[in-house]
Amino acid sequence: MADSSNFQDRTSADKTSIGFDYQFFYFIDLLLNMKIDQKIGYEVKDDIHIELDSKNHILMQTKHTLKTNAQGQTVNLTERDGDLWKTIHNWIKVINDKDEKREFISEQIQFMNQTKFVLISNKASSTNNQLLKKIDAVQKDTLSILNFQSYLSKLISETSTKKADGTGNKLKNYMRELVSQNDEWLKKFLSKIEFQLNQDDLIQKIKNTIRVKLFEVDEYRINNALDCIFSNLSIWKYENVKKGEKIYIDYEEVETKLHKCFLVARNNKLPKRKFQFDLPNDLESQIFIKQLVDINDIDPLDFVQMAEYTTYKLNILKHLESWKQAGYITEDELDDFNEECVAIWKNLHRAAHRTSRGLIRDNEPIPELIKMNALNCLDNIRDQSVKIDDEELNIKMSNGQFYHLSDNPSIGWLLDWEVKYKI
Template sequence: MGNSDRQNVISASDTSIGFDYQFYYFFYLTLGLKHGEKIGLEEKDDVHVELSNGDLILIQTKHTLQTRSDGESINLTERDKDLWKTISNWTKIINEQASPLDYVKKTTFQLISNKSLASNQFIINLKQLAEDDINVSYFKSYLKSLHDSTTDKTICNYINEFKAIKAALLKEFVMHIGFEFNQDDLIRLIKQRILEKIYQKNRVDDVYVKLHSELRDTNYLSVKNGTKNVIGFEDFINKFRKCFQVAMSDKLPVRSFQFSLPENPEEQLFIKQLIHIRDISIEDREEIIEFTTQLLQLYNNLKTWEDDGDLLPSELKKFNEETIQIWKNNFKAKYRKIKHKINSGNSIEELNDNIKETAVSLLDEMRNKILKIDDTILSTELSNGHLYLLTESQEIGWQYDWKKTE
């Protein structure tokens, strides 16, 4: 890969993760909304917050994949293009207002970045001007010297735009600018805020997954439909409160797992039994994978519930026993006539076709059963998965003489 190609890949990655970084910071702030507040994504700024008193917070998010030799994100320098592009964006917003000074007095301007901050003379001078340690005249002289020693024409233009602001307005603007650096672990911060709301550590990931998905969908649909991407505190409660119910409910949190399938799924005992009764053939690869997936989804949920303390061993035992009893009742009803014929002298070989038809009929009936564990009603997928799991562990079967079937 040539240098230009590599730079293009880096640039594309920076852009992609920049949008994600913006969303995750929006996600983080959404969880901190208070009564009467609103938050927007890519409306008034990258992110903005409207406070209940009418004040406004405009937020620019800047992410970099570039790192120093120690592995930390690069520093934000006084000629950083992200820094000056942000200042330029805010300057334009201010200049568009009917009363710029009144607007600035009610607005906070924040730059959020995963970059590090070492010695940055621009930020040092901003702070000194805000605290009256230097005056506007001195600050503008500094800006002129920075401009004159900068070779990047775009940054020079940004500096000139900022320097051209009238003294009183510039001072007020500077007093309302804030920075947060090294903000790089937003997912952890989001999960901390979720924990602070639900007080159940083992349910944080479940709430996070549901809320993340719903927020993503809401943002996408807002952009697609051309509606404002703004959420108020009350809107958030109404639209997303169900995402938190998984933590408040006594029902078990059903999860979807990623896993590797067995190398030869057709060698599983339960699959062999289904092939034996002619429910499927060995060529039915898609159904073999589907049924194996159902078994593994149920198995992984059961294991996670046990590991997290959501399901006691005694409750799992009761669940298994209940399913087995339902199977026993149906097995007995389906095979009553066949059992009578065998007891009357017919051999299993003579009744083979009838037995296989009965086995498939039993299987079909059991597949329609909706099982319940603790207070949680399982989906058809997980209910079927339990049947296959019990078949695999040789606790139930489908053929009349299933215990002899391998």
């Protein structure tokens, strides 16, 4: 992958929030694969739910773990898994919700007829999980409800209430809650459960979906689309939550919000991204900043302005390196670009300092007037929109390129800049 410094790095920054990230990434992948007339909700009826039509829907619970086994692999989903049983407990409460007018068995069965219940987890599947095997057997009509209830009763009796994490009693209560349901209810519920395990690398799953939609194998353009999608949906989710609105989205709205992300990724322009980078602690020690301070363009204590100009410099450097790594520009094209920028500066520097040599009296320059000429050179440079690969860069990126060159330093503003700043 050409670069992974902005989107993927954010996903591993805080282990305490990874469960929420996992849920949101799965939600994004669902949005990218949704069909016309479908509608998806986020933390409305469940962690995620899909409305297939006016009656039928899918309730989804996402569970993520950072626990690994001795081999460093994600742990298995066991038959006594706390996430599994808490999920089943939640679904039972939803099905039997009196407030939703589902007090009677007939109403509960009708609801289940129109609902699928899906547990999504990065936990691994295992042939040792007898609960999943029994549920699968019930779904295939190779195990009776009576035998399933017998298995579950035995599981309850063999489950200790003295688990180290203090969840033993809860687990037994969740199991009892399931086994106590009406036979018809239980058979229907088990027939509607689905488990999607080993769902570990959701970012790659989303990227594969983008790759299919773009008909594109270029990793950089896929990452570019991914950043755009994540940014747009994150802002939309935040604004909805802030306004107290439910997070519902339909196919048309997804198309509206994400169309530009795919459009930009498909065009032949050099892809632009919003990179994240750390600013240096000693902003004022950068050579290009010293050059600007010395001609009174910025105040030596104006760290806000220093940070802004440093961001311009780092942004163009990151883009140039990413374009080169992705094969959008060659090393020769990058060299030509730098040389062209130096040539533009050379012409403007020469014009700005045409009178500077005449300002030297008795071998002593008149610094104020020479600084004015240097500022004129800088002002003219800041108006330049430079090109690379026949594509014109915006002013921020163009300015950043000249700040970069003056940081090397390959260019400067004062008449004697080479003496002052070149090592």
